[in-house]
Amino acid sequence: MAKLAAVGRSVLRFTNESMRIGMVTVIGAVLGFYIGISFPTVSITKLHFPSSFVSYRDETSSDLTTQALLNHAWTSARNTREENSSEQNSNSNATLKIYVPTNPRGAERLAPDIVVPDTDFHLRRLWGDPSEDLPFKPKYLVTFTVGYAQKENINRAVKKFSDNFAILLFHYDGRVSEWEEFEWSKRAIHVSVSKQTKWWYAKRFLHPDIVAAYEYIFIWDEDLGVDHFDAEEYIRLVKKYGLDISQPGLEPDRGLTWQMTKRRGDREVHKVTEERPGWCSDPHLPPCAAFVEIMAPVFSRHAWRCVWHMIQNDLVHGWGLDFALRKCVEPAHEKIGVVDSQWITHLVVPSLGNQGMAEHGRPAWEGVRARCRKEWGTFQTRLADAEKAYYRMMGITPPNSTLV
CATH class of the missing domain: 3.90.550.10 (Spore Coat Polysaccharide Biosynthesis Protein SpsA; Chain A)
Known part of the structure; x- marks a missing residue:
């Protein structure tokens, strides 16, 4: 009888362990399926558990419940999904921003087809179709x-x-x-x-x-x-x-x-x-x-x-x-x-000479003519200096004179 009782207890213990293993397997499969259909874009490698949870699992592995695992997985997946959404929005906003460096200066943020870089003196009506002006x-x-x-x-x-x-x-x-x-x-x-x-x-x-x-x-x-x-x-x-x-x-x-x-x-x-x-x-x-x-x-x-x-x-x-x-x-x-x-x-x-101002006893046109001559000399000097500066910048010996 004692031997039979021992065998019975052994069978019962084996049966309970088998049931526990089977139950864990079923729960794990259901949990995996649920996560898979709920978060199809989440990579397993991105389901990171916090260090505190890992430490907690190591210390109380025998008492770790399925609910705790599910809670941590849910939180990690939700955070990953939010991060991905934020990245997608950021990328989308960057893609939607217009910047065309070949546009005229100051118009880089406009779509090229709306840019009108020049104009004219054509007179326009205040009414009617612009194409018929x-x-x-x-x-x-x-x-x-x-x-x-x-x-x-x-x-x-x-x-x-x-x-x-x-x-x-x-x-x-x-x-x-x-x-x-x-x-x-x-x-x-x-x-x-x-x-x-x-x-x-x-x-x-x-x-x-x-x-x-x-x-x-x-x-x-x-x-x-x-x-x-x-x-x-x-x-x-x-x-x-x-x-x-x-x-x-x-x-x-x-x-x-x-x-x-x-x-x-x-x-x-x-x-x-x-x-x-x-x-x-x-x-x-x-x-x-x-x-x-x-x-x-x-x-x-x-x-x-x-x-x-x-x-x-x-x-x-x-x-x-x-x-x-x-x-x-x-x-x-x-x-x-x-x-x-x-x-x-x-x-x-x-x-136009008469539009000047008479000064120091001189008629208006004389002042205008004097400025004309002064401007001529100033312009020649500026032009010559600008060209010499360019030649020096390029490492070229300037010609003797750029004036004619």
């Missing part, structure tokens, strides 16, 4: 710096330009409304600032991105006779001879300073001339070539982008620019020229 778009831009006293001469000049030319008037005397007596004035653009020069206006209102819509830009004085000038024919010849910087030939009877700008009656265009002995160190350099004056220059869109950057903010008369224009085109002696067959007359009206 312009029955045609002018191809070229003509600017005059004017005072009302020269209205008749400007009226004659404007009539020489077809509808292919947009007209922009810079008013240095503040009188704008009086120009409405001319029908064309109602379609022109008017900018009025008292006692300023055309180069002051050009620097501030003719930025290359503003005039990018126009193939050629005329920057003219107000005292030009245009009886022998046709704008459309002028453009045709400029394109024919590949001139990026040009001017009409000048009638030699008066107002002529340089031989280069003197009209020649035996040709359409000339690009070189002969000056007085000693005036030209190189036949390809100003004033014998690569040279036009600042009274009536015409610039291609490409050339103007360079010239605009060379204009100094504080040097408003433009003296010295004519000798430096060659730096904006290459080869200059081929791309700068004078159109002889479309010529003008310099009327020599000192209107």
Whole structure:
């Protein structure tokens, strides 16, 4: 009997242990299945248990309950899921942010298709469909710096330009409304600032991105006779001879300073001339070539982008620019020229000079002329110093002189 009882106890103990093992196995399988379907994106390697739990498990492994294991697994999985969600949101936000380094400076955070980097002087209506505002778009831009006293001469000049030319008037005397007596004035653009020069206006209102819509830009004085000038024919010849910087030939009877700008009656265009002995160190350099004056220059869109950057903010008369224009085109002696067959007359009206101030017993125009000469010297010095500094930076020995 004792032996039978011992066997019974052994069988019973074996049965209980087997049941316990089976129960743990079943619970483990159910737990694994539940975790798997609840957290399909959670890697087992990411179910990290805290060190305190590991220590607790080592010390009380015999008493570790299934509920404790489930609680720790649930907490770890939830934390991992939140971390993954945060990472995904961060990555998503980084992906959705726009930054286009090739956009114009300051517009990098805009989608490229909404960026409009340039503009124009085309007039727009206040009503209707924007696409129907312009029955045609002018191809070229003509600017005059004017005072009302020269209205008749400007009226004659404007009539020489077809509808292919947009007209922009810079008013240095503040009188704008009086120009409405001319029908064309109602379609022109008017900018009025008292006692300023055309180069002051050009620097501030003719930025290359503003005039990018126009193939050629005329920057003219107000005292030009245009009886022998046709704008459309002028453009045709400029394109024919590949001139990026040009001017009409000048009638030699008066107002002529340089031989280069003197009209020649035996040709359409000339690009070189002969000056007085000693005036030209190189036949390809100003004033014998690569040279036009600042009274009536015409610039291609490409050339103007360079010239605009060379204009100094504080040097408003433009003296010295004519000798430096060659730096904006290459080869200059081929791309700068004078159109002889479309010529003008310099009327020599000192209107802007009279806008100065009389000082120390001198008339107003003398003060203006003195500043012109001073600006010429200042500009030459700045240009030479800038080029020498560049050569030094590049480790190149500067030429003897960058002036002409």
